[in-house]
Amino acid sequence: MALVSGPGRAGSSVLPDELQLAIQAHVKYIQSLDTRRDELEYWLTEHLRLNGLYWGLTALHLLNRPSALPRQETIDFVLSCQAENGGFGAAPGHDAHLLSTVSGVQILGMVDGFEELEKRGKVVKVGGGEYRGKEAVGRYLAGLQNRETGTFTGDEWGEEDTRFLYAGLNALSLLGLLELVDVDLAVDYIVSCANFDGGYGVSPGAESHSGQIFACLAALSIAGRIDTVDKDKLGQWLSERQVDAGGLNGRPEKMEDVCYSWWVASSLTMIGRLHWIDGAKLSAFILKCQDPEGGGFADRPGDMVDVFHTCFGIAGLSLLDFEGLEEVDAVYCMPKKVLERILGPRYGEND
Numbered sequence: 001m002a003l004v005s006g007p008g009r010a011g012s013s014v015l016p017d018e019l020q021l022a023i024q025a026h027v028k029y030i031q032s033l034d035t036r037r038d039e040l041e042y043w044l045t046e047h048l049r050l051n052g053l054y055w056g057l058t059a060l061h062l063l064n065r066p067s068a069l070p071r072q073e074t075i076d077f078v079l080s081c082q083a084e085n086g087g088f089g090a091a092p093g094h095d096a097h098l099l100s101t102v103s104g105v106q107i108l109g110m111v112d113g114f115e116e117l118e119k120r121g122k123v124v125k126v127g128g129g130e131y132r133g134k135e136a137v138g139r140y141l142a143g144l145q146n147r148e149t150g151t152f153t154g155d156e157w158g159e160e161d162t163r164f165l166y167a168g169l170n171a172l173s174l175l176g177l178l179e180l181v182d183v184d185l186a187v188d189y190i191v192s193c194a195n196f197d198g199g200y201g202v203s204p205g206a207e208s209h210s211g212q213i214f215a216c217l218a219a220l221s222i223a224g225r226i227d228t229v230d231k232d233k234l235g236q237w238l239s240e241r242q243v244d245a246g247g248l249n250g251r252p253e254k255m256e257d258v259c260y261s262w263w264v265a266s267s268l269t270m271i272g273r274l275h276w277i278d279g280a281k282l283s284a285f286i287l288k289c290q291d292p293e294g295g296g297f298a299d300r301p302g303d304m305v306d307v308f309h310t311c312f313g314i315a316g317l318s319l320l321d322f323e324g325l326e327e328v329d330a331v332y333c334m335p336k337k338v339l340e341r342i343l344g345p346r347y348g349e350n351d
Contacts, residue, residue: 019284021317021324022292026310027065029295030056033307049091050081054103055311057110061335062318062326066110075113078104079120086124086131086140097155098144102167105137105174106334109342114175138177141168150185151203161202162193166215169222170332174342178222187225190216198233210241210250214263217270221331224349226270235273238264246281247300257299258289258309261316262333269319269330279320286313 060068080092087096088104108114118133126139144152152164172178192204199208200216220226241248241264247256248264268274288301296305297313318328327336339347
């Protein structure tokens, strides 16, 4: 079994020797996920299939095992999820949704599959024009922006919140098509969601929440407008999310959860305040949530593992410079070296 241990850069102490990352077990766990078709849970989670592939593939890249899933089969599956309007559904035959679409774009980016999207993607008719490949996906995404408020809907049914705004800017920036939407109006909407405590909610006046704070900060980072953030006030709120057990929670008085190792730590990274939490204690908490034999991470120690928490647990460790992991980007939750390939000279220009 491949084991790696190492302290986080934001910590004040060294991790205990027994806390090690079971790399090979995690790789095998992720590889096994699509072989469980005889289990009810596999079919009950079909609405998360494309998201799940993104979570698993991201974890594998950060574990330095980018080829652990077959590239061509991955590309074929993503393209099979593309709907007639250019967006991607959660699985073949599902309606397109913004969250599935950003996962589809991120997956194709990680496996260097944009060229196949150009060749084999759906042809979409919009406003008298015909589009294929990146442009077809971009037109679908642009059609989800509310041109009065700047925010985005998740799909044709109209639900709006800051997650969708971030997802839209994320995918469009990876496609090189941010010019298709009103970025300034989107920034104005995010600014209107800021609260007295420095945090952000799903909409103006909504309670601050760590997940939404990540979405807003990442969207502002993509737009090059992180200057609008009160970094000290927000950093204080985020640093208070660390509990005695070392983990992080999403808002006051809630239990710690491995996924907030990403939402909170990435937000602190974007505003330059990651050192405001104890990285060694956080790394120790994350590692206690892994199954060292069967692989995968759970939300808390002793619970059932799943690919969602596996992705964000490993991504959290990467943010903390855990030994043996590929470096993750705090804005996109993708490997930095992948983004350097996709974005080229533009990558990092807004840091």
